[in-house]
Amino acid sequence: MTSPLLRPSLHHFLSLRLLGTAAPKAVERLAVAADALPVALNFEDPSAFRVKSFGELLRALGVFQLCSVPVLVNNCGKLMSVARTLLGKRGFALFLRPSVYAQFVAGESEGEITHSMEKMSSLGLRPMLAVPIEEDLGESTGERRYNDNLASMLECVDMSHSNAWSKDPMMQLKITALLSPELCVKLSTLLSEQQYDLDLLVRAMDGEPISFPGLQESENTHFLCSLQRLNKVGEASANKVRVLVDAEYTYMNPALSLVTMAMMKKFNQDGAWIWNTYQCYLKVPACSAPVSLPARQARSGGTPGGASRGWGTKYH
Numbered sequence: 214m215t216s217p218l219l220r221p222s223l224h225h226f227l228s229l230r231l232l233g234t235a236a237p238k239a240v241e242r243l244a245v246a247a248d249a250l251p252v253a254l255n256f257e258d259p260s261a262f263r264v265k266s267f268g269e270l271l272r273a274l275g276v277f278q279l280c281s282v283p284v285l286v287n288n289c290g291k292l293m294s295v296a297r298t299l300l301g302k303r304g305f306a307l308f309l310r311p312s313v314y315a316q317f318v319a320g321e322s323e324g325e326i327t328h329s330m331e332k333m334s335s336l337g338l339r340p341m342l343a344v345p346i347e348e349d350l351g352e353s354t355g356e357r358r359y360n361d362n363l364a365s366m367l368e369c370v371d372m373s374h375s376n377a378w379s380k381d382p383m384m385q386l387k388i389t390a391l392l393s394p395e396l397c398v399k400l401s402t403l404l405s406e407q408q409y410d411l412d413l414l415v416r417a418m419d420g421e422p423i424s425f426p427g428l429q430e431s432e433n434t435h436f437l438c439s440l441q442r443l444n445k446v447g448e449a450s451a452n453k454v455r456v457l458v459d460a461e462y463t464y465m466n467p468a469l470s471l472v473t474m475a476m477m478k479k480f481n482q483d484g485a486w487i488w489n490t491y492q493c494y495l496k497v498p499a500c501s502a503p504v505s506l507p508a509r510q511a512r513s514g515g516t517p518g519g520a521s522r523g524w525g526t527k528y529h
Contacts, residue, residue, distance in 0.1 A: 264332040276316045343385035362390040363442045370449045383455040388469045392439035400468035403427045414475035418444035447480040460490040
């Protein structure tokens with residue numbers, strides 16, 4: 214999980230993730246060219262690094278070595294807090310941005326992000342933009358911050374759709390950037406006792422003042438606001454950008470799947486534009502049953518479904 218101290222302070226900082234999958238329009242092309250694909254990947258082929266400068270390779274090696282030290286990884290939050298106190302905000306930024314931050318983030322402006330995307334595209338990689346914002350218990354920051362996060366995601370949708378490198382574009386979404394983790398945990402507990410009707414969530418997305426069972430008035434109000442934020446993301450991306458909703462902490466995933474299914478029910482009428490993620494690497498056998506839910510939903514309601522499995526495989 215991303216440390217809260219690593220989260221960008223400006224809402225338009227976007228991270229770049231590389232997507233090693235084929236979108237629907239590309240599946241047929243890949244099937245035709247399957248015979249031309251190599252039998253096995255050659256990790257000793259240096260051509261994968263041809264767009265990297267010597268300095269970038271040194272930085273990658275240094276960051277990799279740092280991230281291989283358990284003491285540093287387990288105490289990164291405390292260490293960064295101390296460094297920020299000693300160096301000050303500006304000094305801390307001067308140290309972090311050209312090193313760890315630059316290793317994982319595509320850029321701070323659309324121009325920098327486009328440059329990073331074009332470099333990846335030249336290698337035959339399909340990039341996917343992601344806003345690296347999520348919350349855990351005790352980190353909720355109020356409606357204003359969630360609205361700022363919404364602005365970041367809408368900007369991400371627009372950037373993914375409007376640039377030349379974004380053919381059949383995708384983006385990643387974390388629900389807890391728009392909905393408090395405390396409420397996600399409570400909803401997950403409630404879902405173990407009763408089921409929520411997806412139609413109620415869809416109506417709430419449209420602005421209807423629904424009262425959800427088991428929630429206090431303040432929780433219900435926040436849930437309605439969050440559903441309307443998710444609705445704006447869905448409206449902005451529908452028929453343009455595929456939204457892959459990422460899995461987060463396991464104890465809140467039932468709630469995340471609930472709201473994602475509601476988005477799928479509303480926005481997947483003409484195709485699989487909203488995808489859910491299932492953590493199939495978990496020891497608890499909770500993978501097979503939830504993964505079949507989009508398929509059952511599609512068969513019963515005529516709604517296309519999409520899913521992303523936790524080990525990196527995407528399918529629809």
